[in-house]
Amino acid sequence: MRLQRSPNAQSPAGRFPPNLPALSFSTDIPFRNSHPLASVHHLGMEIDLPEALTKLLARPGLTDLILNGHLHTYIDVGQGLIRTSNPFETQAELAQTLIELGFQTGARVDIAKPISDFVIAGLRFHVVLGHGVSNSPMVSIRKHPATQVRLEHLLEVGMFTDRQLESLKQMLLARENIVVAGATSAGKTTLLGALIAELDERIICIEQIPELVLTEPAISLHERPANQEGLGAISMQQLVIEALRMRPDRIVVGEIRGSEFGVLLQAMNNGHRGTMTTLHCKSLADLPNRLILLGMLSGFDRELTGQMVSQSFDVVLQLERVSGVRKLTQIGRFGQGLKISEVAA
Numbered sequence: 001m002r003l004q005r006s007p008n009a010q011s012p013a014g015r016f017p018p019n020l021p022a023l024s025f026s027t028d029i030p031f032r033n034s035h036p037l038a039s040v041h042h043l044g045m046e047i048d049l050p051e052a053l054t055k056l057l058a059r060p061g062l063t064d065l066i067l068n069g070h071l072h073t074y075i076d077v078g079q080g081l082i083r084t085s086n087p088f089e090t091q092a093e094l095a096q097t098l099i100e101l102g103f104q105t106g107a108r109v110d111i112a113k114p115i116s117d118f119v120i121a122g123l124r125f126h127v128v129l130g131h132g133v134s135n136s137p138m139v140s141i142r143k144h145p146a147t148q149v150r151l152e153h154l155l156e157v158g159m160f161t162d163r164q165l166e167s168l169k170q171m172l173l174a175r176e177n178i179v180v181a182g183a184t185s186a187g188k189t190t191l192l193g194a195l196i197a198e199l200d201e202r203i204i205c206i207e208q209i210p211e212l213v214l215t216e217p218a219i220s221l222h223e224r225p226a227n228q229e230g231l232g233a234i235s236m237q238q239l240v241i242e243a244l245r246m247r248p249d250r251i252v253v254g255e256i257r258g259s260e261f262g263v264l265l266q267a268m269n270n271g272h273r274g275t276m277t278t279l280h281c282k283s284l285a286d287l288p289n290r291l292i293l294l295g296m297l298s299g300f301d302r303e304l305t306g307q308m309v310s311q312s313f314d315v316v317l318q319l320e321r322v323s324g325v326r327k328l329t330q331i332g333r334f335g336q337g338l339k340i341s342e343v344a345a
Contacts, residue, residue, distance in 0.1 A: 047101070047120050053097075095129055111131045117208075122146050149190055158327065159326055191317065192212065204220075204221065223236050255280075257279075262299060284340055309337075310337060
């Protein structure tokens with residue numbers, strides 16, 4: 001649906017913030033804007049992306065593209081964020097493009113839901129419209145490899161050493177339960193995908209939105225948000241429970257954020273070896289507090305969290321960005337309670 005300003009429309013008092021323009025809707029579908037379009041294939045569909053955007057995304061080595069309104073654009077090609085030219089001439093043009101892309105993927109992006117996540121052909125979009133949330137429309141695009149990245153490739157780009165590579169392969173062979181930790185953009189999903197690529201097993205991967213590149217027999221399950229009536233939501237916690245009934249060789253959770261943590265701990269305690277997950281944490285020293293918080297979100301106290309963690313996880317791989325390069329900087333072993341000992345590797 002194309003957003004159009006209605007000069008006669010009035011916003012009822014208390015319904016929207018007073019600084020928001022009144023809008024009316026027309027249904028001249030399909031969407032089009034002034035930019036030439038390039039079609040990309042996604043789940044059997046053709047999605048139209050502005051050509052100017054696809055050219056930016058085609059930059060060699062690009063992992064992130066960030067547009068803060070129509071004036072400020074940044075890319076990351078491996079050395080951190082650098083500024084570049086913006087392909088959009090106005091805020092309205094950028095906002096309209098984001099609404100159109102969401103519509104094409106089936107994601108809701110509008111005044112009532114101005115923040116949305118969706119994926120197009122390996123590109124993860126996090127969209128923020130300016131409707132009472134921001135002064136301008138914004139989008140953060142994470143570009144994932146079109147094919148599975150292997151551990152050998154990450155060795156070549158300097159993520160870890162030869163000795164660390166051998167340690168990683170031994171962890172997989174021993175079916176150890178692995179946590180991949182790090183700050184935002186540290187390479188957690190990339191390393192997790194490379195670990196999965198080493199295996200030829202029935203791995204059930206559970207993600208909030210699809211980011212991992214998988215090949216059979218690995219399969220993927222995705223969290224589903226509620227519809228406009230607030231119904232139909234399927235949570236990460238529910239997906240972990242369902243995965244246990246699907247004869248998995250291993251369970252992988254793309255990122256632990258909430259109550260699914262408790263269900264995953266119970267699964268590992270029940271004998272599901274070779275489980276892997278990622279979580280946000282800036283160092284091994286901060287990991288115990290992060291685990292306590294996740295335990296509280298799952299209804300566990302500190303003592304129970306420590307007991308469950310020590311009986312579940314074996315090893316943590318800590319990633320950091322060092323001078324713009326993603327590196328495996330620490331490997332830790334879980335002990336009793338929430339004690340984590342760094343090991344040389």
